[in-house]
Amino acid sequence: MPKKYRFLLYPLLLNSLVLPPLKATKSLPSPRLVDLLKQQSPQALQEGLKLSPGGDESADALFEGNTLRLQRMTGDSRIENFAKKFASIEALRIKGDFEEANKQLSICHKTFFREAGEPPISPINLSAMVCDQLLAGNYFLEGNLAAWGKEIDGIKNTYYPAVRKFAGLEQFSLFDIKMGNLSVAPNSIPPFTVTGINRQQTLPLEYREPTAKDCCRTLNSPSLTASLNKKDLPFFLETDTAIGKLPKELSRSPHIHIVGHIEIAGNGRGEAFNGDLGVVDELKIGDAVLKNVPFLFTNTKEASLGLMVFQKLGKIKIDRQHFTFGKDIDCHCQRDIKLGSSFSGSYHMLRYPITWQGNTELAAIDLSQTDARFSLMTFQPNFTPEEEKQSFEINGEIEGEKITARAYLEEGNLSIDGIDYGKKQKFVEKASSRVPSKLVTITILDKASLYLDFINHKACLKPNNSDEQPIPQ
Structure with a gap:
């Protein structure tokens, strides 16, 4: 992720936001929430707080498209119920099931996923802020700009005034709604x-x-x-x-x-x-x-x-020579699609498990970064001393700006879904200005066709010249 999340501990918050029954005219944050927000620096409040019920673990899992990490969270008895529920919603986003994810987030906005019989809490709470921000991100990723704009306006008009009226919190803001904004009325944008x-x-x-x-x-x-x-x-x-x-x-x-x-x-x-x-x-x-x-x-x-x-x-099928699409493509895919994203929706990428030198990890599929020499590319903020020794300087120019970086090459065996791609080269660059990332290039199409079923939220590879059965998962 670009920055680690500054998150407020939910076990503490969920036990501290309990209030007497509120009238509609008294939608105020609890004194405990105000005190916790005041512990943040003025710079952090102005730059925008990043809220995540599961902290860095949850945010990183969402970015990686790693539902297994989220499943481990939902089974961890040490994690609060809200964080578990939220992790299950993030898993829905990873598989591209925005309809069900948005349905769950609308419930969150109304009930904050509190158990029956629990005392009511103020509608100005971190649970509501978190759910509304993820909902805004979902709308953007769907291309629903009108709903995205309305949700951002709702967040700014609901939470900002209620919190900013307290001394020391005049600069309060949320980071994940700063990735963009509308300059027109949301209802003026026709549907996509x-x-x-x-x-x-x-x-x-x-x-x-x-x-x-x-x-x-x-x-x-x-x-x-x-x-x-x-x-x-x-x-x-x-x-x-x-x-x-x-x-x-x-x-x-x-x-x-x-x-x-x-x-x-x-x-x-x-x-x-x-x-x-x-x-x-x-x-x-x-x-x-x-x-x-x-x-x-x-x-x-x-x-x-x-x-x-x-x-x-x-549904889409992509091979080296053709782009095929339509609802009636027979995909027969068994694997859930993996779509890694940032909380706000500023990042969104198709990911697929690849095996390099015997280690399996999720890599973004990038069909436009296609230097034929490299099958894998990794961008990381730092090198180990050993990596630094084997690295070399690279120079280039992008839009008139000269760039210099350190990189090294690594040879190894690549396999994807049991297909042996043989000996390949991986390019590793030290790039502190980028978000750490791993990607597989168009090499993935050398021996297979890529099927993406966005209707049923599935993805798979099928060996070239075989449209009958997907590669065994």
């Missing part, structure tokens, strides 16, 4: 919709020279041609980010509407982008027509599609 995905469609993938110097694009980067407001454009496939990106100059079109700003839009490489949040009137992929599509307009020369769009297509 899709039609034309009932039948299976197959489109060719193209391999072309990138339009700008970029360390992360090569001739090995596949792109898909789609129609943006009736103009054909090649789009890179970014399964490691929530929102697609478009060059800033395209935002001047009358068919594109700027509705806000995004401060942090991250990817599986640990990079973060910012820019204007826009809504595109129409995006056509084959016969699929997507209306009112969210995009980030930023410093890029190339267009890309993110998970917001892929989720709308229902």
